[in-house]
Amino acid sequence: MTFAEVVFNLPLNHSFTYKIPPQFIGVVAGCRVYVPFGKRVMTGVVVDLKDKSSFKSVKDIIDVLDEKPLLKPDILQLTKWISSYYMSSWGQAIQLALPKGLDEFEKENIFLVEENADIDLSEQQQRLYYLIADNPGKSKTFYRKKFGTGSFYTIVNSLHEKGLIFFETEKQKARVGVLMRHYVVIPQNYDEIKLTNEKFCKYLEKRPEVDKLISENSGTSILLSDFQKQTRMAHATIQKMHHNGIVSIEQLATERKPEINYNEKKENFTLNNEQTSVINEIVRQSELDQFKSFLLHGITGSGKTVVYIEILKKVVEQGKSAIILIPEIALTPQTVSRFKAVFGDKIAVFHSKMSIGQRYDAWMACYSGQVKIAIGPRSALFAPMDNIGLIVVDEEHEQSYKQTETAPLYNARDVSLYWGRQHNAVVVLGSATPSFETYYNAHQKKHTLLKIENRATSGFLPEVVLADMRKEKSSSKNRAVFSKILLEKIEDRLNKKEQIILLQNRRGFSSFQQCLHCGFIPKCSECEVTLTYHTYDNKLRCHYCGLNIPAAKNCANCGSDELDNKGIGTQQIQEELANRFKNAVVLRMDQDTTRAKNAYDQILGTFREGKADILLGTQMISKGLDFPNVTLVGVISADVGLSIPDFRSSEKIFQLLSQVAGRAGRGDKPGEVVIQSYQVQHYAIQFAKNHDYSGFFNEEIKHRETYKYPPFNRMIIITVSASNISDAISKAREISTPIRIHGKYLCDLTGPAPAAISKIKNLYRWQISLKINKKYDPAGVKTRQLLSDVLSPFTKQKSNSLFINIDVDPVFGG
Numbered sequence: 001m002t003f004a005e006v007v008f009n010l011p012l013n014h015s016f017t018y019k020i021p022p023q024f025i026g027v028v029a030g031c032r033v034y035v036p037f038g039k040r041v042m043t044g045v046v047v048d049l050k051d052k053s054s055f056k057s058v059k060d061i062i063d064v065l066d067e068k069p070l071l072k073p074d075i076l077q078l079t080k081w082i083s084s085y086y087m088s089s090w091g092q093a094i095q096l097a098l099p100k101g102l103d104e105f106e107k108e109n110i111f112l113v114e115e116n117a118d119i120d121l122s123e124q125q126q127r128l129y130y131l132i133a134d135n136p137g138k139s140k141t142f143y144r145k146k147f148g149t150g151s152f153y154t155i156v157n158s159l160h161e162k163g164l165i166f167f168e169t170e171k172q173k174a175r176v177g178v179l180m181r182h183y184v185v186i187p188q189n190y191d192e193i194k195l196t197n198e199k200f201c202k203y204l205e206k207r208p209e210v211d212k213l214i215s216e217n218s219g220t221s222i223l224l225s226d227f228q229k230q231t232r233m234a235h236a237t238i239q240k241m242h243h244n245g246i247v248s249i250e251q252l253a254t255e256r257k258p259e260i261n262y263n264e265k266k267e268n269f270t271l272n273n274e275q276t277s278v279i280n281e282i283v284r285q286s287e288l289d290q291f292k293s294f295l296l297h298g299i300t301g302s303g304k305t306v307v308y309i310e311i312l313k314k315v316v317e318q319g320k321s322a323i324i325l326i327p328e329i330a331l332t333p334q335t336v337s338r339f340k341a342v343f344g345d346k347i348a349v350f351h352s353k354m355s356i357g358q359r360y361d362a363w364m365a366c367y368s369g370q371v372k373i374a375i376g377p378r379s380a381l382f383a384p385m386d387n388i389g390l391i392v393v394d395e396e397h398e399q400s401y402k403q404t405e406t407a408p409l410y411n412a413r414d415v416s417l418y419w420g421r422q423h424n425a426v427v428v429l430g431s432a433t434p435s436f437e438t439y440y441n442a443h444q445k446k447h448t449l450l451k452i453e454n455r456a457t458s459g460f461l462p463e464v465v466l467a468d469m470r471k472e473k474s475s476s477k478n479r480a481v482f483s484k485i486l487l488e489k490i491e492d493r494l495n496k497k498e499q500i501i502l503l504q505n506r507r508g509f510s511s512f513q514q515c516l517h518c519g520f521i522p523k524c525s526e527c528e529v530t531l532t533y534h535t536y537d538n539k540l541r542c543h544y545c546g547l548n549i550p551a552a553k554n555c556a557n558c559g560s561d562e563l564d565n566k567g568i569g570t571q572q573i574q575e576e577l578a579n580r581f582k583n584a585v586v587l588r589m590d591q592d593t594t595r596a597k598n599a600y601d602q603i604l605g606t607f608r609e610g611k612a613d614i615l616l617g618t619q620m621i622s623k624g625l626d627f628p629n630v631t632l633v634g635v636i637s638a639d640v641g642l643s644i645p646d647f648r649s650s651e652k653i654f655q656l657l658s659q660v661a662g663r664a665g666r667g668d669k670p671g672e673v674v675i676q677s678y679q680v681q682h683y684a685i686q687f688a689k690n691h692d693y694s695g696f697f698n699e700e701i702k703h704r705e706t707y708k709y710p711p712f713n714r715m716i717i718i719t720v721s722a723s724n725i726s727d728a729i730s731k732a733r734e735i736s737t738p739i740r741i742h743g744k745y746l747c748d749l750t751g752p753a754p755a756a757i758s759k760i761k762n763l764y765r766w767q768i769s770l771k772i773n774k775k776y777d778p779a780g781v782k783t784r785q786l787l788s789d790v791l792s793p794f795t796k797q798k799s800n801s802l803f804i805n806i807d808v809d810p811v812f813g814g
Helices: 073-085 090-097 123-134 140-147 152-161 190-196 198-206 208-216 224-231 235-243 273-286 304-317 329-343 356-367 378-382 412-422 436-443 469-474 484-495 570-580 599-608 649-661 683-689 693-706 725-742 781-796
Strands: 003-007 016-019 032-037 040-050 105-112 165-172 179-185 221-223 248-254 292-298 321-325 347-349 373-376 388-394 426-431 448-452 463-468 499-503 512-515 532-534 539-541 548-550 563-566 586-589 614-617 630-635 672-677 715-722 747-760 763-772 802-808
Touching: 003 032, 003 090, 016 032, 040 090, 073 090, 073 412, 090 378, 105 123, 105 140, 123 140, 123 152, 140 152, 152 165, 179 224, 190 198, 190 208, 198 208, 208 224, 221 224, 221 248, 224 235, 235 248, 273 292, 273 304, 273 426, 273 448, 292 304, 292 436, 304 321, 304 329, 304 388, 304 426, 321 378, 321 412, 329 347, 329 373, 329 599, 347 356, 373 378, 378 412, 388 412, 412 426, 436 448, 436 693, 463 469, 463 484, 463 683, 469 672, 484 499, 484 630, 484 672, 499 649, 512 532, 570 586, 570 614, 586 599, 630 649, 649 672, 649 683, 649 693, 672 683, 683 693, 715 725, 715 747, 715 781, 725 747, 725 763, 725 781, 725 802, 781 802
Parallel strands: 292 426, 292 448, 321 373, 321 388, 347 373, 388 426, 463 672, 499 614, 499 630, 586 614, 630 672
Antiparallel strands: 003 016, 003 040, 032 040, 040 105, 105 165, 179 221, 179 248, 512 563, 532 539, 539 548, 715 763, 715 802, 747 763
């Protein structure tokens, strides 16, 4: 083959043709290549080879970066499907399947020609000029982030045209690769070799502990730094041992494994009849080498993890590999520990807190076939495993399986079904509160429904009490944080030395500050949201763009010192608990307290060991955690999220309440749950009180059908973002008009209208919502093709201030 088709991690919906020089004639699809692209040089991926090209002038490949393809044919096919269904470029989808930090590229750094140039500059030009003067030689990306969006590149070019700045190109090599470390390699016949060296034997007479250590590790290798610590030998002495052939010092590849400071003891569980029945049916299907999907609907505490482990044992015995997806990194320490207790080091772990080196090593362990099990959040789905026999999506209803930041905006749950079909594998979707799409599809016979309706410990689901906070408010001068009944039950559990979990799905101290004199509320200057008050550094923070400002003592609008903190965050609750229960040890688990490496492990480990009485947190504590001594769960405010403009809001609240309630009474002691709410009569809260998923589904599904929401109709949301509000509105209208005309039978279009959060990171956001007509376009293929045709001219236009985002099957929608 003479030509290669190459794709890039760019929003470009076609490949680019390059000529293959003779020295690279062995390149194949799936290899990464270093190629010229416009004025840049970038890393791309070969997706196809051709004998001929219709282009007269074709650039050569500069270098081939892989000896053998990193992407196998099946993963190329998967990413191709993802790009088609979720309407991204193929190059963007391929990035899901590659470890981060591998790309090589050229970057342009900016320098001043001379400082303090005597030339007239606009205010924005001056601002960028002085930014470069303060930070010379940085990349364009660095200055753009510091400067903000807007017309950055226009201003850069104007400074260049005026002769005030110049560019220098620098090749950026891959940030990650194999880690090589020095090891002391001890030969298997060490005891024989040492006898041939008389001086060394005399040395060992004085240091018998060294002789013992080396002898016990014959045939192994020890990291040089560890060897020095353990033997307390001088480096020169070790070098002499190396020169005399007693040991050898070699550079060896070192695997970077994440530390899991959380250990579950290996337990022998006695399976109940329901668990055994489920395991037998799934294992029987796995032996047929045919694709089949199951919905495992098991109540909280029903032992679904044990079921997964037993199925996994059988699949591994069949010589197959498996992928276990978990919804959030908060579940990783406990979940990984449970699997490690059974399978040892045969597991590759993936999660966002890992360094790029650790992720690279885990990826390579899968690629080389060293491990047969990959476990982690949605990114683990793309572990390069061969012969996949099982994919488990635990807590399949979780919205964290949906990528929401960068294209492609895929849902790992749905992609796992496609991936399982490609491998003739069994896919198990597990949840106590299945998503409406999955439960509806199970009743449509698209999945086989399996149920576990009893707890594994023969215990009962906890009793749930509703606390009407309207009554609490009327009996108190101030808005109450805790109801009387919750305080009584916390006191009771503390006296009994039992543990408590408290949920408040809002971090920070308060939702916002408000001036009681003029009503002013501080908002983020770059986002259309209020700033959240945090006590630990006395700052107001934006949870969308990260902007933070010191919390003022006086109102910025009128100068009054009458400022009130509205809403209740986890910090405020922690402070209130400390005041009321002075001897209680309270752990807080939210995004602020888990930023540090291994913070999750340490917090959960401390609570599991009984060193804390109360675990307070956001939704990250509501799922998957299993602590037998927890007998009380309190939900501080069940109303958070219930009134947001999202058709799934009732479903999400029901799921959250049901999941967190399931943390209570998982051991021998009965559990109780107190749910505080100002809307105790809402059907989502009432059904959650009774642990009645079927009742909630039957009620909520009527609303979905009436208003044509999923699972009855597929949805696509197009978001147009621009630094200028008029640009956002005009472009949204330009896009919606042809869709409305040509797609009138294919879909119902709503908008353009401002997004629920109409401004984020200085970009105004307008949305177009599509509900696809099942009758005329059941799979949404025609609608996606129409969108592709309509949006094609916009994607070809280069703009640093206009962005178009396509969300197929959104998890959030008005």
